Amino acid sequence: MTMSYPGAHDRIFLDFIAAGELRLPFDPATGQALGLHRRRAAAEWRPAAGTGTVLSFTVTRRQYAAAFPVPLVHGLIALDEGPTLIARILGAAPAEVSAGMPVRAGFDSHGLWFGPCQARVAEEPSHAAA
């Protein structure tokens, strides 16, 4: 549970997210995307397609933070480029979320979220998308 301080790698990723863009580090030698745990100064940050697959998901029912009303759905998302990350899933009721579901990235005031590929999601969807 120990947090360390964000370094350049973390700031680059978060700054792109703040600008409404999902970018991933790529190895310039191989052209392959790097997992976000790797910290390589030589990485090239390229735009991601923003599409992926839900590997797993959770539904938070206990309210931990006022900014995140419950029920709050998160997915472990495998991006099509290969890296994984955890992010909110909006635009689907908790019961509609399943492993294997294709999702697409969107942005709101908290930053990145994912929703079902086919779903029509408003610009600022409710977090309690139940």
Add this chain to the structure above:
Amino acid sequence: MGARSCEPVAAITGLGFSQMSRAPIGTVRELAGTAVLAAISDAGLAPADIDGLLLNKSPTAAAEELPLLLQNDLGLRDLGLLAAIDSEGSSAVQMVQYAALAVRHGMARAVACVFSDTPVKSGSAGDTFAIAMPLSGIEGWEQQQGFLGAVAGYAMAAQRHMAVYGTTAEQLGAYAVACRQWARANPMAFLKKPLTLHDYLASPFVVEPFRVLDCCFPVNGAAAVVVTAADRAADAPLPPAYIHGMGQGHRGRNGMREDEPELHIGAVQAGRIAYRAAGIAPSDITQCQFYDAFSFAGIVSLEAYGLCPEGEGGRFVADGHTAPGGRLPVNTGGGHLSGYYLQGMTPISEAMIQVRGLGGERQARNDIVLVSGNGGCLDYHASLVVSPHRGLG
């Protein structure tokens, strides 16, 4: 069975607790001091006999809550070993490992190892543990996403296990019920009310798929052990736990899809190395004391430590094998869910009670006991193979 090692690495000869409570009962440092003195006395030693001290604070506590200065609080002089071990939930088992190595190699003769924590503030520990785990690889990311607490990280891993292997809510529940059955015979356990699978399924969700009964029961308190060389252990007033095998496994994460850190964990390595050192196979183990802060952690530990096939931990538990009367007793004191959550000292302390034959109604076959520590989100693993027998041959 493989070729047995002739000589244990070292022995655990003392066990001590502070008071344990859901109410404020003192600082981390004060409770740690009480537990260390109790463990020294239990080992039949005096503070002047202690020449090593290892400290383990909770990852949620500040470093200054359990300082190296505990040495001076207790009047310990001329220590040959003094360190804080900070490998999250694997730390307590790691302390015992480093203490064993130190006494084996003459750096110290008697090492006290202590864990202490006060997570329960004003009746609840929920906010203490609502800290984002760095699972995605970007510092601050989980916070930004509102993905808070170890409970969320383990819930995500459990749901992945359910998706891949078909593990069910009823199987998670069976784990919680088995732990409660054990706790009912443990005078030190905090949750002893009878629990049925129906009660479990009716209990509220915290972070799906986890209900409140899938989660550990935090308490304020401390526990300590004393480790000495094996050839001094017979002098202790109570039977020692001989340490025959030790292992660690820290798999690391690369953040790529095929990595699956939710399913493939370093406990495999921690077990393999400990078994090899002890000259045993998983089938030789007669009981397990796992670090099971969440039900799923116990289930996946059964798989990773080779006690059931991969993916079948849930079924193994639901078939009753880990419950009282089962063929492989697991967490005979109730573990973290129904006993008490003193992180890595919960499995170590119950192993000591069992090895000494002091389990009363819950006493299980204690010939070869597996003890595990697990930290991060299944990231950091450490294990011990302990026994009341000096030789396993």
